[in-house]
Amino acid sequence: MKKWITAGLALAMWSAFSQAEVTLHIGDQKGGMRSQLEAANKLENLPYKIEWSEFPAAAPLAEALNAGAIDVGIIGDAPLLFAVAAGAQAKAIAVSKSDPYGTALLVRPDSPVKSAADLKGKSIATNRGSIGHFVALKALESAGLSAKDVTFRFLPPSEAKLALIQGSVDVWATWEPYTAYAESVDKLRVAVSGRGLWSGNTFLAATDSALADSEKKAAIADYLQRLNAAQVWANQHPDVYGKTLAKIIGFPQDVARLSFERRHSAWQTIDDTTVTQQQQTADFYHTSSLLPKTIQVTPTFSHAFQVSK
Known part of the structure; x- marks a missing residue:
């Protein structure tokens, strides 16, 4: 029988703490968790403190998890x-399911690239190991191509966008809210969207040390x-x-609203389907020679937390 930590159980655990x-x-990304929590007034009356760290992309956040920062x-x-391959002692505790359209391959308006098949011989800017990198590789695979058929330039989002606009790369593989x-604003075009290429899964991950601390575990559940x-x-x-998000990330209001509204995101409890999807992603990265060895993902999940309906 699974022992889930629900909202009520978390509160009961808190009452026992002295x-x-x-x-x-907590590590966040631009336009991520903190903006929603503040807009919805869900950070009021916290029985614990939060210290936020914002990261421009997932790679440095993964490094922070790995370091226990x-x-x-x-x-x-x-x-x-x-992060797990690098030795991070962390587990996914919940999953956000979303429409993956905005995790996409962007090009300039006049670019001849209109489909995955047109990527051959092109240069692609993205963060190494990012969701954008993954979608780019899946796009190549869908067209019978591989990483050997393109040139990757691994850059953070701001530099990748500039490289595309200036013409030093042909494609930028990125995600929301950048897309x-x-x-x-930049009038770039989605040449290949993430639909059919990526599961749309984003995780809330916690370090093993935090999960082993009963008080922190209760705080995480809350x-x-x-x-x-x-x-x-x-x-x-x-x-x-949309108004709140626009102020937080410094984007126009209509852009901010578009970036989250079309994702249709929803948090869910970790289930078998999610674990299977993650294993498929791990196997794909290993086949693509980006992971040195096969990773069995089952131990990288915690099933102790339940997302309330």
Whole structure:
């Protein structure tokens, strides 16, 4: 029988604590968890403290997890695999399912690239090990191509976009909210979307040391329920949340709203389907020679947490 930590159980665990206030060190990405929690007023009356660290992409967040610099972080399926391969003692505790359209391959308006088959011989900028990198590789595979048929340049989002606009690369493989901004403001074009290429899974991951600490584990359980409630609220109030998100990430309001609204995200409890999808991603990265060995993903999940419906 699974022993899940629900919102009620987390509160019961809190009532038994008598030690000093717990601090959760949480890693976020641009326009991620914190913006929703603040907009939905879900950070009020916290029985613990939060220290936030914002990262421009998943790779440095994964490094922070690996180093134990953060307790919890939001991270894509592929970057989590790289973190585990690098020795990170962390587990995925919940999954956000979303429409993967905005994890895409972008090109300039006049680019001849209109499909995955047109990528042959082109240069692609992205973060190594990112969701963008994964989608680029899957796009190549879908057209019968491989990484040997293109030139990858591994750059952070701001540099990758500039390289594309200036013409020093042909394609930029990225994700939201960068995709929405690039389409709306920079007038870049989605040549290949992530639909059919990526599962759309993003994880809330926690370090083993944090999970082994009973007080931090209870805090993480409470945080997860607040995060889920904030996502539900954002989906129900796109106009209000769009305004808040725009201020936080410095994007125009219509761009901010587009970046989250078309994802249709929802937090869910880890299930067998999610584990299977992650194993398929791990096997693909190994086949692509980006992971030195096969990873069995089952031990990288914790089934102790349940997302309230």
